[in-house]
Amino acid sequence: MVLEQTITWHLACNTEDIPADGGACALIEGEQVAIYNFARRGEWYATQNLCPHRQQMALSRGMIGSTGAEAEPKVACPFHKKTFSLKSGECLSGDDYVIKTYPVKVENGQVFIGME
Amino acid sequence: MKKKIVVVGNGMVGYKFCEKLIAKDIAKNFEIIVFGEEIRPAYDRVHLSEYFAGKTVEDLTMAPSSWYAENNINLILSDPIVDIDRDAKTVRSHHGIVEGYDYLVMATGSGAFVPPIPGVEKDGVFVYRTIEDLDLMQNHAKKATKGAVIGGGLLGLEAAKALLDLGLKEVHVIEFASRLMPRQIDEAGSRVLQTKLETLGLQIHLNKNTQEIVGDGIIEAMQFADGSRLDVDMLVISAGIKPRDEVARVAGLEVGIRGGIVVDNALQTSDPNIFAIGECALAHHMIYGLVAPGYEMAEVVATKIVGGEKEFMPFDMSTKLKLIGVDVASFGDAFIEEPNAQTIVFENSAKGIYKRINISNDGKYLLGGVLVGDAEQYNMLLQNTKNKTILPPDPEDLMLGARGGSEGGASGVMALPDEALICSCEAVTKGAICHEIVENKVTTLDGIKKCTKAGTGCGGCVPMVKDLINETMKSQGVFVRNILCEHFDYTRQELFDLVKIKGYKTYNEVLDNLGKGDGCEVCKPAVASIIASLWNEMILEKGNATVQDSNDRFLANIQKNGTYSVVPRIPGGEITPEKLIVIGQVALKYNLYTKITGGQRIDLFGAHVSDLPEIWEELVNAGFESGHAYGKSLRTVKSCVGSTWCRFGVQDAVSFAIEVEERYRGLRSPHKLKSAVSGCTRECAEAQSKDFGIIATEKGWNLYVCGNGGVKPRHAELLATDIDSETCLKYIDRFLMFYIKTAEPLTRTAPWLDKMEGGINYLKSVVIDDVLGMGETWDAEMNLLVEAYKCEWKEVVDNPELRKRFTHFVNAPKVKDPNAKFEPMREMVKAAEWK
Numbered sequence: 001m002v003l004e005q006t007i008t009w010h011l012a013c014n015t016e017d018i019p020a021d022g023g024a025c026a027l028i029e030g031e032q033v034a035i036y037n038f039a040r041r042g043e044w045y046a047t048q049n050l051c052p053h054r055q056q057m058a059l060s061r062g063m064i065g066s067t068g069a070e071a072e073p074k075v076a077c078p079f080h081k082k083t084f085s086l087k088s089g090e091c092l093s094g095d096d097y098v099i100k101t102y103p104v105k106v107e108n109g110q111v112f113i114g115m116e
Numbered sequence: 117m118k119k120k121i122v123v124v125g126n127g128m129v130g131y132k133f134c135e136k137l138i139a140k141d142i143a144k145n146f147e148i149i150v151f152g153e154e155i156r157p158a159y160d161r162v163h164l165s166e167y168f169a170g171k172t173v174e175d176l177t178m179a180p181s182s183w184y185a186e187n188n189i190n191l192i193l194s195d196p197i198v199d200i201d202r203d204a205k206t207v208r209s210h211h212g213i214v215e216g217y218d219y220l221v222m223a224t225g226s227g228a229f230v231p232p233i234p235g236v237e238k239d240g241v242f243v244y245r246t247i248e249d250l251d252l253m254q255n256h257a258k259k260a261t262k263g264a265v266i267g268g269g270l271l272g273l274e275a276a277k278a279l280l281d282l283g284l285k286e287v288h289v290i291e292f293a294s295r296l297m298p299r300q301i302d303e304a305g306s307r308v309l310q311t312k313l314e315t316l317g318l319q320i321h322l323n324k325n326t327q328e329i330v331g332d333g334i335i336e337a338m339q340f341a342d343g344s345r346l347d348v349d350m351l352v353i354s355a356g357i358k359p360r361d362e363v364a365r366v367a368g369l370e371v372g373i374r375g376g377i378v379v380d381n382a383l384q385t386s387d388p389n390i391f392a393i394g395e396c397a398l399a400h401h402m403i404y405g406l407v408a409p410g411y412e413m414a415e416v417v418a419t420k421i422v423g424g425e426k427e428f429m430p431f432d433m434s435t436k437l438k439l440i441g442v443d444v445a446s447f448g449d450a451f452i453e454e455p456n457a458q459t460i461v462f463e464n465s466a467k468g469i470y471k472r473i474n475i476s477n478d479g480k481y482l483l484g485g486v487l488v489g490d491a492e493q494y495n496m497l498l499q500n501t502k503n504k505t506i507l508p509p510d511p512e513d514l515m516l517g518a519r520g521g522s523e524g525g526a527s528g529v530m531a532l533p534d535e536a537l538i539c540s541c542e543a544v545t546k547g548a549i550c551h552e553i554v555e556n557k558v559t560t561l562d563g564i565k566k567c568t569k570a571g572t573g574c575g576g577c578v579p580m581v582k583d584l585i586n587e588t589m590k591s592q593g594v595f596v597r598n599i600l601c602e603h604f605d606y607t608r609q610e611l612f613d614l615v616k617i618k619g620y621k622t623y624n625e626v627l628d629n630l631g632k633g634d635g636c637e638v639c640k641p642a643v644a645s646i647i648a649s650l651w652n653e654m655i656l657e658k659g660n661a662t663v664q665d666s667n668d669r670f671l672a673n674i675q676k677n678g679t680y681s682v683v684p685r686i687p688g689g690e691i692t693p694e695k696l697i698v699i700g701q702v703a704l705k706y707n708l709y710t711k712i713t714g715g716q717r718i719d720l721f722g723a724h725v726s727d728l729p730e731i732w733e734e735l736v737n738a739g740f741e742s743g744h745a746y747g748k749s750l751r752t753v754k755s756c757v758g759s760t761w762c763r764f765g766v767q768d769a770v771s772f773a774i775e776v777e778e779r780y781r782g783l784r785s786p787h788k789l790k791s792a793v794s795g796c797t798r799e800c801a802e803a804q805s806k807d808f809g810i811i812a813t814e815k816g817w818n819l820y821v822c823g824n825g826g827v828k829p830r831h832a833e834l835l836a837t838d839i840d841s842e843t844c845l846k847y848i849d850r851f852l853m854f855y856i857k858t859a860e861p862l863t864r865t866a867p868w869l870d871k872m873e874g875g876i877n878y879l880k881s882v883v884i885d886d887v888l889g890m891g892e893t894w895d896a897e898m899n900l901l902v903e904a905y906k907c908e909w910k911e912v913v914d915n916p917e918l919r920k921r922f923t924h925f926v927n928a929p930k931v932k933d934p935n936a937k938f939e940p941m942r943e944m945v946k947a948a949e950w951k
């Protein structure tokens with residue numbers, strides 16, 4: 001059986017609102033979403049803004065980068081530098097946390113976040 | 117049908133048993149029911165003290181309740197077992213649940229032993245065992261000033277340190293014996309330890325027998341058998357442990373005369389269907405009051421239950437005290453003496469170091485020893501003892517560490533056999549770790565922790581695991597240099613030179629030309645710091661903002677609730693009344709918590725990111741500049757009042773401190789830089805604890821370098837005497853340029869000097885005699901940096917594009933982070949406690 005989920009796209013901001021190779025936070029439907037402009041790779045990612053470690057709304061303020069042979073894109077929380085995969089949301093520094101990730105769509109200089 | 121296992125007690129060992137059984141019971145033949153007396157699932161008691169240092173219950177929890185559910189373990193908390201019916205093979209809980217078992221595992225641990233002193237029931241008397249104990253202590257400590265601990269053993273000293281950390285003004289340790297830690301270390305070691313603890317602020321009383329705890333309902337004083345008396349308003353009893361064998365005893369299981377459930381090598385009690393593990397078990401006639409043997413017991417019983425064979429053998433009781441501030445360790449047979457062994461003793465009482473090793477009479481093996489004040493060699497010595505490694509001709513090298521030669525601790529790890537147990541908490545061998553490094557290419561500490569669990573228990577083996585990773589890679593032909601990270605195959609110094617020669621000014625240029633991949637949180641701030649040190653340009657421009665550490669990116673220090681602190685520069689600590697008023701007005705307007713910092717200036721806490729530009733606009737307009745409290749750069753130059761007012765002052769310390777601070781403000785460096793100027797040898801500005809400190813003499817200044825406070829306090833060393841102001845600045849210029857050019861990232865000047873071959877004498881020859889011939893180049897470079905200085909905050913305030921970045925929500929710039937919560941505290945606010 002195939003489960004179909006309908007995604008609603010929400011306008012978050014303009015592309016220039018998110019600094020190159022960094023992140024910023026948008027308020028969408030009452031949720032804090034961290035949006036990352038991975039300009040080096042021409043990729044966009046979005047995750048929850050809340051760092052699960054100490055429940056801080058901080059991930060959008062973290063440094064992004066990549067790790068490993070597969071160049072897994074990641075973000076490091078500015079508080080205690082726990083790192084999370086931008087693709088899977090998995091914590092890469094050995095803890096069991098998983099953060100929520102959202103699909104991102106860029107059209108005509110505008111950034112949209114997909115939510116269920 | 118599934119067999120039922122009931123576990124009584126959900127402490128560290130009870131939990132570990134569940135974890136091990138689940139891993140072994142692949143066929144899912146067993147059903148596990150756990151009864152715990154405490155209200156929460158098992159937590160890490162070994163690191164209990166860190167609760168006071170900010171660790172939360174969650175941090176300490178071994179596994180959340182969901183873990184038990186996921187593994188089909190029925191965990192019943194707050195409901196101790198009160199009765200065992202061995203004939204019916206059932207247990208009954210306090211709430212009346214009756215549960216049958218095929219195997220019963222007693223993991224009830226132990227409680228604090230409280231001697232029968234009249235008055236122990238009074239308020240203000242505590243034991244130190246559970247999170248609840250700590251909560252109670254923390255509450256009581258708020259109104260207490262004088263505390264005492266009964267017991268000068270491992271746990272007693274840890275409790276005493278906790279009282280100091282709780283802010284008690286006076287902390288006493290009362291020990292019945294004639295010395296501290298009599299079970300672990302020898303007499304001479306105790307003496308050195310005592311002196312060291314006294315400098316930490318503990319008052320030690322030996323040979324003291326407490327007769328009564330005095331007070332009207334609440335503790336007021338302790339009365340001793342020798343007639344003396346000590347006023348205290350808080351007491352922690354840590355006089356030993358008492359196995360929790362009460363239920364076993366009533367059920368008719370055999371218990372020891374001094375307590376503990378008697379078990380054999382299979383950990384079976386006198387009833388073969390009942391096992392006892394952890395601190396409640398009396399194995400080999402002793403209670404093993406440590407977690408590693410407890411885990412081994414869990415392993416043995418789990419193995420047996422699934423049908424394997426394993427016995428619990430006498431276990432090594434070596435320990436290392438976790439007391440922050442003093443290293444203490446004992447290993448193997450710490451007390452064996454002539455004529456049964458040869459001992460080698462090293463003592464440096466000025467530094468508070470005592471080391472002893474005991475060697476077999478034939479000089480071949482290490483039998484045990486004691487380390488006080490410096491336990492860096494503990495892991496290596498322990499391994500040598502356990503593995504009966506043949507000793508080198510000069511065994512004292514092992515305890516003193518390498519002195520000049522290349523036989524360091526690191527190469528030592530490679531000499532260990534594969535069976536050597538590196539992590540005794542999780543029973544991980546050297547072989548297992550090396551296998552992961554070589555076969556599975558796991559080359560980071562986090563990786564090794566994840567796949568082998570080594571280093572996740574008490575953490576004592578972590579340095580050794582690191583050495584193993586480095587040395588194994590080296591032996592694989594991987595030349596290990598201190599490269600920055602996976603994205604740059606250069607050391608910081610190499611990168612510094614390359615960036616300088618090529619003139620790169622942005623992170624992306626550096627990464628594209630010298631690195632690979634997309635960068636990470638290690639290389640980004642390191643490269644950003646190099647670029648800033650070299651060119652002193654605005655750090656938020658040219659796309660460099662997002663490679664800065666968060667504090668640098670927002671030019672403010674992030675705080676516990678996600679808001680920021682604001683620290684204006686107050687050079688030399690001198691401030692006009694007008695400026696003080698402005699700070700007060702700004703703080704009032706934005707509801708900021710204000711505090712005088714340890715660096716002689718004023719910190720304003722709790723600013724929302726979107727308020728930062730406005731706050732700084734007001735401060736800049738009043739003549740303030742950024743204080744760079746967020747940067748790896750010059751912080752403060754503290755001063756004492758000096759000759760302008762002080763009757764002892766011989767030079768104008770404040771004026772010189774301001775000159776020094778204004779010269780080096782904004783200078784980016786591998787780590788933060790601190791300085792101070794004192795007006796005479798009384799040294800009220802504490803210049804000798806600074807990266808560069810200046811003390812006035814009749815003839816000029818004495819310049820000290822490479823000191824710091826902080827984690828590992830270091831006195832600065834004298835670089836030059838009786839120099840004039842100009843020479844002093846010249847020497848500091850050169851000293852700083854040399855440091856900035858050659859230090860590893862995040863290395864302060866003291867550890868940088870430690871690693872420098874030739875030490876302070878070499879540094880003198882570089883700075884004063886200019887043996888590298890770099891003096892004039894550095895003078896010129898420093899002058900350029902000084903001229904290039906601009907206040908970062910002024911630049912942001914004046915630049916609408918930069919200002920725009922200071923919002924919490926890009927799509928709602930006016931909205932503040934609703935998650936940034938405050939709580940009232942005295943007349944101001946504080947950050948809401950984080951979870």
Ligand code: SRM
Nearest residue numbers: 673681712713714715716717745751824825826827828864
């Ligand atoms: C605010 C202040 C405490 C206070 O309320 O008094 C403070 C606060 C912090 N200190 Fe400090 N230190 C403060 C004076 C000190 C001092 C005292 C001094 O400078 O005379 C020391 C010991 C002296 C020294 O550094 O040698 C000190 C030794 C540390 C250390 C340990 C450094 C070390 O080498 O071991 C750290 C950790 C680090 O930098 O890695 C640290 C780190 C920090 C951090 C940055 C921790 C953090 O990452 O959040 C705190 C930032 C606070 C903020 O948001 O503003 N702080 N810190 C003091 C600010 C002084 C100022 O005006 O800039």
Ligand SMILES: Cc1cc2nc3c(=O)[nH]c(=O)nc-3n(C[C@H](O)[C@H](O)[C@H](O)COP(=O)(O)OP(=O)(O)OC[C@H]3O[C@@H](n4cnc5c(N)ncnc54)[C@H](O)[C@@H]3O)c2cc1C
Nearest residue numbers: 125127128129130153161196197224225394395405406407
């Ligand atoms: C402050 C402190 C520091 C320490 N530092 C170190 C160290 O550095 N290194 C080291 O190796 N060890 C250290 N230890 C010792 C270590 O914590 C213990 O060895 C370990 O916790 C023992 O585990 P356990 O499961 O046997 O007992 P516990 O962890 O005490 O667990 C037993 C549990 O059983 C419960 N229980 C008791 N009776 C019943 C009942 N009838 N029914 C149900 N539940 C019951 C108890 O409430 C408790 O929750 C320290 C201990 C303390 C208190």
Ligand code: SF4
Nearest residue numbers: 169170713714826827
């Ligand atoms: S201000 Fe310094 S000493 Fe105080 S808690 Fe923060 S880092 Fe620790």
Ligand code: FES
Nearest residue numbers: 051053054077080
């Ligand atoms: S709050 Fe994110 S790592 Fe600690």
